[in-house]
Amino acid sequence: MRLTDMLNFAWQVMRGYPGRTFLILLAMGIGVASVVAVTALGEGARLYVSNQFGSLGTNLVIVLPGRSETAGAMPGVLIGKTPRDLTLEDALALKSSRAVRYIAPLIVGAGDVRVGARRRETPVLGTTAEIATIRRMDVAQGRFLPEGDPRQSLPVCVIGTTVANELFGTRPVLGEWLRIGDRRFRIIGVMAKQGESLGFNTDEIVVVPLAAAQALFNTESLLRVLVEAKSREQIPNVKADVEEIIRLRHEGERDITVITQDAVIATFDRILRALTLAVAGIAAVSLAVAGILIMNVMLIAVTQRRREIGLLKALGATGRQIRLVFFTEAVLLAASGAAVGIAVGQLGRNIATHLYPMIPFQAPWWALVAAPVVALLTAVLFTVAPARRAALLDPVQALSRR
């Protein structure tokens, strides 16, 4: 039997029972489509998070005060205070490293912001002009914080769009005065809409010069220092330099934590990849169920087609050829089912992309390969038993029955 004959034969069988074929295709299609759709969701989430981190700036190294002996993210390190502050002088000293391009010290706190009778609680960010370059913040109107000595406390501020709308409505904003706590600040700029980035909404913040924030919150201590390395290769050097510089300034004590952005991204990447794999595995269980269905239908087919198989054998078909006939049919069914499934999965992806344009839904290549391959493998695996049964039929007996 030639290959074309084999395919033709299987095709005839599939066409002979359109209802049955349709239902098997449906089962396989659901399985493959769910795997494709689910991995597309997972991969989309992963890319989204990576992009979000990327928009925070590249080649970033973050310096936090405090250090923990125990491994893992210690909330104590992340928000707690330390006896020895990380100060502005420490941050400025980091510039002496040759691998460092920009630094931006940060103080964050809650401040109640007032204009006339309107008031609003917003996060207040104390920092220097370089943060705009590091974190890719754009200004929609006016300008960002002025360059100059960060020790000088200028009474100016830059506000997010939401803050501007809430406090001023449609009135012009630039040059107006704003009260934060018991201090006054002149608005010199409004930031461009950037939206949420990792839970921190830049549309809702007020940015003031670092020294002003120090006075406002009555603290010397920086929450963290963002450092941008000159290039990707320089990141380890920056890390080593930062630790050494601070150690020398803190009387030999290593009381800071240095996180590279790459490490953070890598962690998130790993977690989300593992999640995607796990969820894809769950969805793939449905492929096994579809495999069971194929086996069931094939077994029935062997009983129904006894005479046909008997005739084939009587005409000289070997057991191997009979097996091949059944495998061809199973592969054909699984392949068409997988094709339908991928098409439907991609359709779902398109709809999801339409609904949430920010998230880059894209089924990863491994899922697009793995889903059909798994479908084919289960189909072949579950056809072994029926095909064997068919091949072992005794032609005389098979033909002798009615």
Add this chain to the structure above:
Amino acid sequence: MNITDFIRFTYDSLRAHRLRTVLTALGIAVGIAAVILLTSIGEGLHRFVIAEFTQFGTNLINVTPGRIQTHGASLGAVNTVRPLSIDDAIALKRAPHVQLADPLVQGNSDVKYFGKSRRVTLYGVGPDFAASLRMQVATGEFLPQEDPRSARAFAVLGSKVAREFFGAENPLGSRIRVGGERYRVIGVMQSKGQVLGFDLDDTVFIPVARALDMFNRESLQEIHVTYEPTAPVAEVEQGIKRILIARHGAEDFTVTPQQKMLEVFGTVLDAITFAVAAMGAISLVVGGVGILTILTIAVAERTSEIGLLRAVGATQQAILLLFLGEAVLLAAIGGAAGLLLGAGIAALLQLALPALPVHTPWSYAVMAEIVAVTVGLAAGVLPARRAARLDPLEALRSE
């Protein structure tokens, strides 16, 4: 056709094709097992998180400075122009129904003892901290009841810190240096282990006023308030707000009852469990398609039998019920098997990975069975209708 005949007929037709029945039921079983297993893990996780929180008590309210909430915590805990002071905490003790009000500030500091040095999480707390969070002291005592504004330099160690510094020695009465100041150790806490990423044993507790001085900071991070368990939460919340607004002139703080936090966690975890269960349910749908396929084939095979039944007087409705019954029975068998399979794997998982919380509530078992039967019914409708509508004459002739 009476009920017993009906059941026997269905049972016989399933038994006649044993392999077919087993395979069809297996499809449903795999689906149900996946759903049961996933929801068990979800429910286990839910209980785990709730238990992690409620070990500190449920009649707890957190008061934090500032009103903007990010990442579930008030930003005011970091820096704020509207500080919460120790006096605020003392004033809150007078709020209605309030039992304890304990100030807290947290940080990271170096602790030294005889040349050994360790970075630990430092908690500046009041004397009621252990009582309000239901933490037990292993040896010695917790910080003594005295004016929190001028407390003496006593420290209580977490169990891990005590072990690292003192080994088998008795740490009570020893002097340690915390952030450059000397403290006398008066107690060691019982081991509490990791709670949601916090290692509560790698800690040192000192009086809150001294911690504020050490960190050069004026605002507390939060105030823990416990209230009488029988008191209505809303009333307690109102009382706290009234007192603080009178003291600050405005509502510049956030009051978060523990129960509200638990509810939020509960909804999030339920949503996740539901999403994962839905993913498992895809297999169930495929299993349903399996029943549909097999029954469609069965109707075609048994055309003459149906014709005979109709000829001897079975109504269309009876035929419909027969095939529906077969579908439901198939699904029910599959559902029961899947239930055993899922619960079995869940139990095995618990044996193999005791750290993974797994819990299979009985209500799920009932629900899974109902879902399986529903899937069977839905899948049976089309083939059953086709069987019922067969013309008896045509059907008999098909032989």
